[in-house]
Amino acid sequence: MNDALQDELAALLGTAHVLTGDAATPYLTDWRKLVQGRARLVARPGSTEEVAAVMRACAARGVPVVPQGGNTGQVAGGVPGPEGDAVLLSLARMNRVRAIDAQNDTITVEAGCILQALQQAAREAGRLFPLSLGAEGSCMIGGNLASNAGGTQVLRYGNARELCLGLEVVLADGEVWHGLRGLRKDNGGYDLRDLFIGSEGTLGIITAATLKLFPLPAARCTAFAALAGIQDAGRFLARCRAGLHAVLTGFELISGDCLRLVTRTYPQQRAPLATLDAPWYVLLETSDSEDEAQALARLEAVLATALEAGEIGDVALAQSSAQARAMWQLRESITLALAEDGKCIKHDVSLPVSAIPSFVEGCDAALRRAFPGVRNFTFGHLGDGNLHYNVARPEGLDDAALHAMQPGLSRLVHDAVHALGGSISAEQGIGRIRTEDLLRYKPAVELRLMRAIKQAIDPRGLLNPGVLLQPPPL
């Protein structure tokens, strides 16, 4: 499909960076393969000025634009819909580290920088960039910010939002907001930064960011504990927080069924505890400013009191980094093991930490009543109140039957979350997948405010249409 826009973009970017046909195809499906979209073409600008030029060219023709980073999102927020009229704008070529200011503890990077490369650049400067998640080898920081990514160290360092000081953003009309500030305090006007963060590319295209850096931990300790009940997990978390404060950087809840699924699926992975039949496990991590001996002693002291109080039944403390990696590998293999088990119905929910036990017990029981034979595979970031609440099919049910079951089942789960003051999207966003849920669970006044903001900042609706906010019902 050769057209004037394609010619103009090819002149701007070079023909090598305007893709159509087979070359464009890999950009049009999300990695979970939930959405197979279509696009007019794929544009790969290499600089902020080129992004702005692409936006101006598209705006002049009223052509929508779908920004894309590493395309690792769970909710298909970075791929186009079926219309075929949009330009897919890939930020992948904008992958430079622009600056590191070690004395200010900041790094400035372009949107297409792979998260792992960013972590590495920080490490080489003797600093920690703490955002860490399963997709870090391929996700890009621009997408992490556009979706306000979470991960395993939020308990200590916050979500992507909390790690960002400044942004550079290209708006729908091609204007550039140069907001790359490296300031810890700046109270001059409305918080545009946090409005763009988490807006999933619907208000502007993040092209670069100035991010916070932290001191590298002097020692990391990892432990794996068995628990007799979900209530104990909350008490154990409170004890760890009280005893370890900011030294506690990870607190992952893993159901016994998840652990046994992993060790059954991958027999080479061995459970770190003799106790194999516990209903719940916790993987916890500390990041200490003192040396390893002191860090271990500190963690051991807290674990001893938890054992004494009966909150944990058995616990293993990693004695080497290999042992620590093996513990984390168990945690990170849950998603893969679930995929081997066949399709399942996934939910990414958050709740007040205090509501987690009653949610898990109540919702598990309600599911078993309404959908006999379904199996729960629950794990998540307990310290953040964030559960990956996965539901696997009853034995023998085929994909079509599971698909038919999904809307009613997810409705039951999400209603239960909502009733307890939780969120149906903890860390993954809304994307194209959860727009109906947003309409169901958000208060009308909040939807009205969100639509007013979208209208104010992208009045022609050119940025990522169909993602996050659907148009109001007619």
Place this chain on the structure above:
Amino acid sequence: MNDALQDELAALLGTAHVLTGDAATPYLTDWRKLVQGRARLVARPGSTEEVAAVMRACAARGVPVVPQGGNTGQVAGGVPGPEGDAVLLSLARMNRVRAIDAQNDTITVEAGCILQALQQAAREAGRLFPLSLGAEGSCMIGGNLASNAGGTQVLRYGNARELCLGLEVVLADGEVWHGLRGLRKDNGGYDLRDLFIGSEGTLGIITAATLKLFPLPAARCTAFAALAGIQDAGRFLARCRAGLHAVLTGFELISGDCLRLVTRTYPQQRAPLATLDAPWYVLLETSDSEDEAQALARLEAVLATALEAGEIGDVALAQSSAQARAMWQLRESITLALAEDGKCIKHDVSLPVSAIPSFVEGCDAALRRAFPGVRNFTFGHLGDGNLHYNVARPEGLDDAALHAMQPGLSRLVHDAVHALGGSISAEQGIGRIRTEDLLRYKPAVELRLMRAIKQAIDPRGLLNPGVLLQPPPL
């Protein structure tokens, strides 16, 4: 001035809570006495429903509303202008703690809750609410959030923004957004919370908030160090961060002139060091999860390496809480001692930490050239890159001459801050005092976005007109 609106509000709130004349006067001047405003009346609603009813009554008549908390702001953002057409809405009666969820580490309070009462309520639940600032005995949390207050523990815990999980907000038309969520992760849509935080009452009236709580420190240590130069302060900060990580909760820079002004003005306050003639001092604080002996040992170890490296020349470690309080009292007396010295020209600026030495040296020198005889009294939160950059008059100059000097002098300071990537409002906001500065230093695209958001959320401009955003030039 009896009128239909007054009658309606008196019927809604009771006549005791609709004030005019002398009873209204105390609400109409900011505490720095920079602005003497006028209002139609003062309304003191006692509940969210009453705030909403006041807003509906005002919106029906097109009457502007100025929300006010503790009225301790530095930029007159909580008092009306001279027009006299607005209703001043005081949140002071809405001062309840609605809920504490210790297991979720959250507290839900109404906007009129005094910051100190909120800290106390958290402490009684065995938790820390870390926001802390000079006005904490009279400022209210609603105002702290509306202005995104900072203070002395931002280095570790962040600004008011970072401490807030959820808001309840009454909009210009009287609708209520019930956003009191106690969630650490919630990626369902645009970040309205952070848009209201820091908007200085121009987008909505914050009536309640759900805030984060932290474990209480097991031990606090305080130290006071003398430094030979401003460059050393940056190196000393980096060393403390690397050695103490999140245990470092305060790092206050104090110029020698500030310290000597305090001890001269209040002879009963004694400097904690024999070194009285150093050009700079640092007051630092740690908040430890371990007991006092271990906490002191940890801090002593870091201070010993700083002494050895020559970054600090002399240091005193508080040996009792009385000694620690005396060190903090020196810091907190600077503003009062400056007031005794007579009016001075104040700036609340932030910079990348790495730019602080060149800013201080360059700007001090430029001021002495342009305004011979002026005296710098600089102090601030170095860990946040935030300086209170005060300039006192040359000896013998009267108030009128100082007043005449102010615009040119502040222009010089703010231009220097801006040139180094800093902000002319670090933690105090824009209010009525700095609206012209905002127009000068903000990029045009940012002002355009801010105006579009104001128009989208408060299209009739009823909320706090004249504060933060002035209308665009005709």
